[in-house]
Amino acid sequence: MAFILRRPFAITATLRQASKPAQSLSIRAFHNTPLKQQKSFFTPKTTPSLSKSQSIFRGTFRRNYQQPAANNPLAQGDFRQRLLTGAALVGGTLLAVNLIFNRETREDGGMPPYERAYLNDTFMHTGLGIGIIGLAARQLHMSGWSVRLMSANPWLVLGMGLVGSIGTMYGCMATDPNNYVQKYALWGAFNITQALLLSPLMFLQPALLARAGLYTAGMMGSIAFVGATAKQEKYLYLGGPLLAGVAVVALSGLAPLVVPATAARTLMWSENIWLYGGLAVFGGFTLYDVQKVLQHARLAEQGVIRKDAVNESISLELDFINIFVRMVQILGMRNQRRK
Template sequence: MAFFLRRPFAVSTALRQISKPANSARFIHNTHFKPPTTTTTTTGPVSILAKSRQTFQNAFRRTYMQPSYSSQGGNATQKLLYGAAIVGGTILATNMIFNRETREDGGMPHYERSYLNETFMHTGLGVGIIAIAARALHTSGWSYRLMASSPWAVIGLGLVASVGTMYGTLYTSPDNYLMKYGLWTAFNVTQAALLSPLMFMSPALLARAGLYTVGLMGSIAFVGATAKQDKYLYLGGPLLAGVTIVALSGLAPLVLPVTATRTLMWSEKLWLYGGLAVFGGFTLYDVQKILHHARMAQRGLINKDIVNESISLELDFINIFVRMVQILGMRSSNRK
């Protein structure tokens, strides 16, 4: 059942807003009052695709508009150096804060390093499949059809497909190679189908969110890989409780009245920043769990199953990435 709680809720929020006004309950505290103005209405019909795109972008508070850049080449170099400094600083800070006690067994053995590298390779391959499939579905018009359909039907069918393919992958023996990778590919395509409306956002924003997500997960994974054995495995229970609270905060707009603006504001902050912290903790926990499974597989206690290990990291990546997109969208709107 942990999968239900670890799914990103931003896309489902956007789908629920199709049949609602732009100033929905979740974001009413950010809506500025505008006096009515007399405008001339156009006679031509408004594009439904444009409405769907605007509604989805409103789920991330504001439409992201890429600022006009000067033609000077130094601006791009500065931004590249700025991003590299953020990633490097994050790695250094997390290592100094959380990794005061390193391994005392002479470093990571070869079988652990190989197991972890193969898991990272499968995670990157899975994320790549999701990105390529989401782009292909978006260009074929799938995003428009998805957002024009019933939100509850999309959420229900999406959960059934996601959970079905995920558990089918987890409970398939790694010896059954074709079925294992077939179900894993179906799981990734299902995630791509649910996340394809993100392609309505600016490519520059998505690229920055992806870079920051890789930097954050990479720094946390480095801490987990170099820390003492099983140091952070105790985080499983607290993280499960935390993700439950984050999930409930994401469902708050469905049960709270519109007038509870302050409560809705804090529930949204809890979903956004609390979820970022929780899934960062899940990354740390999952890396140490992968190393623990590598030692068990080396002793012959369990079968080596790289695909199952990569699914947990993929879910961490998706949840962190969706929140990064929303944070960057909020920052860009505040600069206007």
Template sequence: MFTITMRAGPGRLAAHAPQLARAFHSTPKTNTFFTARTVLRANAKPSSSIISRLQGASRGYHQYESAYMDPATRRKELYRKLMIGGAIFGGTLVTVNAVFNRETREDGGMPPFERSYLNRTFLHTGLGVGIIGLSAYQMVQSGFVWRIMTANPWAVGLGGLALSIGSMIATRSIDPDNYIPKYLCWTAFNATQAALVAPLLTIAPPALLARAGLYTVAMMGSISVVGATAKQDKYMYLGGPLLAGAAIVAVSGFAPLILPATAVRTLAFTENLWLYGGLAVFGGFTLYDVQKVLHHARLAQRGIIKEDPVNESIALELDFLNIFIRMVQILMMQNNRRK
């Protein structure tokens, strides 16, 4: 027996507004759920559907990858990708430290309680991302992704969005002492995110997904280090501006549904805004969320709130997914330019 506490009131809703806003656009711009053309007729030729065009892009990347079948060449390519990931991590760490983090902690570093709370939050974040990845892979292998892509796109898209937001609110509302229902709702939230991300596995090849994951981990890891070593609550003011930026990025993602196809320059601008502006916004959200975790750790230590690393991990998972999706799209665009 457990109770779900509904957190009402403008103050509490505003506190969760960044997470709710990010859930609305945690799917890629090429998400087939919101495209009516994904409905295949019984006797339609596959070449006329958006699914076949996306598969054509995947085949082109596989042809490009065929040049790396030699084991020695593949090892060199792997080392090169690892070096690039390390360079992204180190470069982001140095750059953000130099620009934003000139003043660090003066009290001898992070207290043990804050470090422990942050480590548990990152542990749950990693577990959540792992659940999303494995669930998405199973959905592809079982054919579930194909069935939902060929179903009613608006019903599937809106239903999936409602389940995603509903499971997130339920997870955050359950008291952390009710372990079983809380973790069940958290698992359901990760499953809904997997259903929204799974189409990427049918579009992009594994090598590209691995590179995007490596770059995402490097980017988020370096920004998290900066947020953890900064002065207390230094970046907490970013919540409002980041929420406004997330709203602009979300609107730019729906531009192709509104603007005519002849507005090429405008569509190109909104696409760049969605991709690169989204990277900047969710990189800032990572910085903000890490500082918020440390702030909540201090409140929990004083007994004001309860420790809840599950709730803390949800925001970081959404940051990871939004950055990862954009990394995949950017890498696919770069691959298409090479042809």
């Protein structure tokens, strides 16, 4: 049941990332400012074509994010130094998390081959699904979908996103794994739905998205390693607390829709809960989901349930999306403070 409340929250993250006030990014001011004030873009009597809207957004994108190296001190750093720093960060995180949370290792002599095979199959589907989401989001953005999505009613987008995400997710999970065509068709539709909602992130700097993806992969990889090598069923008790935590984080993500803009302190706290509390909650979900995969592998080996790596991968994909969106926003805020 945990994944039911995860999706609305990633959708809200996407909408808020795309419609942040003008003090964050100038590209978002285009969407938030009334049309009558955008004299250089629109006229009150006519609406520009899709190709013209694309050129406007791409021109703004180039001006804001593709600055020359001479004016961008971040682009002048040594690539090797950045690579070593990233590797040290991932390795240090892996070591620290392993030492803190993985003091009690498995008592059965290690992971059996059937558990390892099932876990590898799940990770393969997770990586394939994330790749589909990334490629589809890029193609949708280039086709002008991001422009139409940002111009649409946010409540309509939220409602259609919920219906599409939850409908395809439940349809995929309810399909028998032996029915390959229907299973993978619904799984592909689920990934395309996520791409439809996340495509506005492509307006951001590619280097920022790459860094966020690297940090997300490092964080999830470290936590997944702990979950895979920890004592059997050690972290399965986290299901209930994590469900309560994701409900709190989801409500904090919806706070800007109901809290007045004058309540700045309340909005600041809700933003911190949404960002950093969300990182903790979905990191815990990664740990829980990995141990759940191993438990399902044991049950499948006993003949209690059927193996279904596609269903297992959906939960990990949602964990990745929610952590990635928060990483993007944190890195974007950090870059804004440096300017």
